[in-house]
Amino acid sequence: MTPLGREDVVAMLARFGDRDPADVPEELGSLELTWLVDQVERRYGVLLDLDDDVFAGMSTVTGAVAVLNESVGASDA
């Protein structure tokens, strides 16, 4: 699997509401997180079973990149 980069995550988030990538904030809200998980699942063809504790680590773009790479890697294994 190709690791998910920060630019990939920002590009996915920018598609939510047709935003410019520059307008994607570092702090992520609940809807953005759901959107992001949806996008990542579709790209990698996986189902991510993330509990609320894991979601708590995804409140920023930086956190989301780390958690998603770990989760997608784990679901691939």
Next chain:
Amino acid sequence: MGGSTVSGTVTAEPAAGPWTGARLAALLLAGDATEDCLSFGRPVQRGELRTLVEEQAAALRAAGLGAGGVLAIQLPPSLAFVATLLAGWSLDARTVLLDHRLTETETGRALDRVGAQVVVTGVDVRAGRLRGYAEATAVAAPRPGGRPADSDHVLVQLSSGSTGASKVIARTAADLAAELDRYAALTAPAYPGRGERMVVLASVVHVLGLVGGLLRGLAAGVPLAFAERLTGDGILAAVAADPRPTTVLGVPFHAELLVAAAETAPGNLRGAIVAGELVRPGLPEAFRARLGVPLGTMYGMTEVGVIATDLDGTRHPALLPTLPVRLVDGELQVRRDSSPYLGLSDPTRWADGWLHTRDAADLDPGTGAVTIRGRLDSQVSIGGLKVDLTEVEQTLGALPGVAEVVVLHDADSGIEAYLALGPGGDPAAVEAAIVRELAAFKRPRRLRILDALPRTATNKVVRDLAALRRAAARTQETTDEH
């Protein structure tokens, strides 16, 4: 057309007489025992639902609830929630719905205000952010210090209030039955009816999912499916799980997910209907282009339910009212004979038979259609959940150590809070207190602590987002330098 209940015993006999909670429950539960009415991962037939409601009514009676009593339900959307709600009504009790995400502090305050005598919460709860419903076992407990209902309202919901305190919004069984009649009266296009089904993504704890989904579905014989996963693929899977013509009911975000997900829409998808917040320009067109079916919109309020609809998206952004409406100084007002607020006499919210929506709107004198333009007060919608920024600001301002605070909202970045601490104020303690005091959906997504908030020449705190962001960036630079 309905069945009847006697002390929580549900039958399929017709009911008549004045509208009561028991009559409403009977209407909703009546019908063929083998008919599918709900699907929470598995189909639930009316006969099974009636049995669940009777069992729950027995548990509520055992906890001390009776006719005219006050029941508070704090369960996530689940089969247990549905059975408890209908059981409360079947006993002719007032049922108060509390969002399961409220903090302990918020819940305690709400229970005091509504005088709950019995509280139902969930154990063995299996929920999750991406799940469309929860699994939970309802547990009823008596609550000392409660008081009986002092009016015939059967449904009470609390809404974020712009004065800081929540509004207690109450509706009678007759009012809910009238709203069901309004759904039934919609024609060309009609609201989903018998022979069709709905996938309900909107929370059944709030008015859209509750009346437009749950109550309408049960009353009209429209089976309701709750999606296992609230992702685009999860929603499409729920639609495709049954071949009957299916309409999706949700908030605009769900339509965004569908537009992003659908390469081909299931052939039985009739369309989607969304409400709860304004739909962004271009979304209805994108939805139709991508899925080949319309995106309809509705507008309503907890206080009265559905107010106006455009079910097939042909009028967007205009909507046709289902209730008499008028414009006063640009504000939309809706006809409502009595005040929906308990314990509040506020003529700026309801007066002389008119409910003030606090939404700016245009009204077409030729067609009577309304177009909602946005809020006139400080309420914002986060994924369909209403949040009053004044309430958030007052809560933050009252925390120990906080000297001053400004809370603002930006469509892209969500709720932002800028605050300054007094002597000895501890940022970590403030952040912990926010988690205790405010439900997650009300919390600022961006919290910036400044040495002092910027002020105008007349010494008023600046409430301009760009200026506050600049001040926060300067504070950050100073911190980085040290």
